[in-house]
Amino acid sequence: xxxxxxxxxxxxxxxxxxxxxxxxxxxxxxxxxxxxxxxxxxxxxxxxxxxxxxxxxxxxxxxxxxxxxx
Numbered sequence: 001x002x003x004x005x006x007x008x009x010x011x012x013x014x015x016x017x018x019x020x021x022x023x024x025x026x027x028x029x030x031x032x033x034x035x036x037x038x039x040x041x042x043x044x045x046x047x048x049x050x051x052x053x054x055x056x057x058x059x060x061x062x063x064x065x066x067x068x069x070x
Contacts (some may be wrong), residue, residue: 010029029051032044040048047067 005041015023015026032040033051037045037048
């Protein structure tokens with residue numbers, strides 16, 4: 001398992017590689033996945049479930065795609 005410093009470094013590198021116009025949707029996604037599922041609204045739970053499924057399948061999903069499908 002990676003130590004916290006390496007995780008933080010990798011996270012920063014990943015964020016730096018994201019196109020600036022997509023940073024808002026990435027931040028929104030991070031806010032949703034970092035919350036306790038018990039605190040999420042039903043729409044957010046659907047979004048989270050779909051995102052987790054697609055991540056597990058190796059697909060890349062944008063927030064617009066998730067919102068369109070809800």
